[in-house]
Amino acid sequence: MEGICDSYAATVTFELADSSTLVLNEDGTACGRGQSNLSNASTKSFGHPGDVSGNWTVQSADGRFAGRTGSGTDTLRDAGAATAGTYSGNLG
Helix, strand or coil, rough: CCCEEEEEEEEEEEECCCEEEEEEEEEEEEEEEEHHCCCCCCCCCCCCCCEEEEEEEEEECHHHHHCEEEEEEEEEEEEEEEEEEEEEEEEC
């Protein structure tokens, strides 16, 4: 990753329609490409492209996820108006 980077920590919750939840602890690095994070563009603009790369572990799980443990990685690529990301790893 390039540009201006900083570390982050987050809690991510996935909830299914039946209210089953999978909660992940996540940490990693987020970078704004080039000098884009230093621009004076509004936070509602379609600018500020960036990349995120992290690691996650299961914090808690219930419902259909009950008893699941595991860890993995995640990536996010933001190109302004378009964002795409993936989570990969193992749930046991």
